[in-house]
Amino acid sequence: MVPDQWYDINGCWTGSATLLPDGRIVMLYTGSTNDSVQVQNLAYPANLSDPLLLQWLKYPGNPVVVPPTGIEDEEFRDPTTAWLGPDGSWRIAVGTRFNTTIGTALVFQTTNFSDYELLDGVLHAVPGTGMWECVDFYPVAINGSVGLDTTALGPGIKHVLKASLDDTKVDHYAIGTYDMITDKWTPDNPEEDVGIGLKVDYGRYYASKTFFDQSKQRRILYGWVNETDSEADDLEKGWASIQTIPRSVLYDNKTGTHLLQWPVEEVESLRLNATVFKDVVVEAGSVVPLDIGTATQLDILAEFEIETLVLNSTEDEVSDCGDGAVDRSTYGPFGVLVIADDSLSELTPIYFRPLNTSDGSLETYFCADETRSSKAPDVTKRVYGGKIPVLDDENYNMRVLVDHSVVESFGEGGRTVITSRVYPTEAIYGAARLFLFNNASGVNVKATLKIWEMNSAFIRPFPFEETLFQEMVAST
DSSP: OOSOSTTTTTOEEEEEEEEOTTSOEEEEEEEEOTTOOEEEEEEEESOTTOTTOOOEEEOTTOOSBOOOTTSOTTSEEOOOOOEEOTTSOEEEEEEEEETTTEEEEEEEEESSSSSOEEOSSOSEEETTOOOEEEEEEEEEESSOSSOOOTTOOSTTEEEEEEEEETTTTEEEEEEEEEETTTTEEEESOGGGOTTTSOBSOSSSOEEEEEEEETTTTEEEEEEEEOOOSOHHHHHHHTOOOEEOOOEEEEEOTTTSSOEEEEEOGGGGGGEEEEEEEEEEEEOTTEEEEEOOSOOSEEEEEEEEEESOOOOOOSOOSSOTTTTSTTSOBTTBOEEEEEEEOTTSSSOEEEEEEEEEOTTSOEEEEEEEEOTTSOOOTTSOOOEEEEEOOOOTTOOEEEEEEEETTEEEEEETTTTEEEEEEOOOSSSOGGGOEEEEEEOOSSOOEEEEEEEEEEOOOOOOOOOHHHHHHHHHHHHO
16 A cells, blocks of 8 residues: 555555454555544455455545544554454554653454444553554463464453553563453553553664464564664665564463564575584683584574572673673673684674572573674674573473574563664684583583574565466366
């Protein structure tokens, strides 16, 4: 769709599609009007038999939802996929803010997707979080290995509320309970509410949305990763920004507090030759090269075990991810160096940092350090990461997808995820290498890894000619 009507002439923005029980598909999207008012518009496929749904028709009665009284004209956007309530009416949530600082999701009710009623109150609001955009709202099964349709309700189900914070450009989520009668959502832990607690991804990542894949009974997450080099570089290469590898999303019933994100199984079809390293001892303060050949496209599974726990009750001075992998503490950091050259003049450490706390327990952080990822001067290079639960019966494990200029890292089965954009100048193509490292001051670690070289996806154009031929045959 392109901006060609008064109600979207300044932009066709984020929206969501809803698959109805009778097979019809409706899409709601935000349009910016000729007066820059944000309104919600309806569209539907011109041809449901088109497998790509390329052509869309805009509803002649658009807009179908306008900013309610008291809502700023330019802070009302991004309708969710609809869910069906017990009363037979559909609901959608739209992001906004109150008093410039209270991030809010409003709920609208409809029976026909062209007429809407604003429900009393709000789905949820959190002071101090600012404008919420790209709101996502979906159910997860407490005990189950499959995703749920957006409409799923009942016992054994929690609901995830996610918002992209316009002020910070970070995606946050929380898990809680949805009251289908009052249309209110309550977080399980108010101290970890939307915008002040867990992040969907702790790296360079924004504006994510999920959908339900009814064919494989899974919920799939896509997220946007923008560039961290200069605009001049973007113009020279002719493109900017990517989507992450699609991820499946499940409730983490071991912690009861997190989601688990994991690359979709289709990624594994790109795996080529595998190399296994077992029980590699990485001594404190050391780096160990891993001879796998070219290391620009990899799928890495790595598990680490701390060999000897030092009887040290002193609280570590380093906090969270520190200033990167150079900051040493008793038990870490340790992990892998990806997109590195032979001389380690460029490298991106992906690592765990277990820290001694004041009560003598360990608190672990999962981190990605971009500070030495590139010699290029005009690149943003940060240390990203967050706290990660590592349970008593678990070792430290990570999965890392390496693809030239993007690294996606999944800690402890996907409890904490970090996306990094890196722009190496030396560690490119055949010069890229992979290393283990342990910069702890007091322990050795033992590592076991399985590493696949990854093929390229070879994305090809859709075979329109073949489809046209099949339609011609069918019509005769």
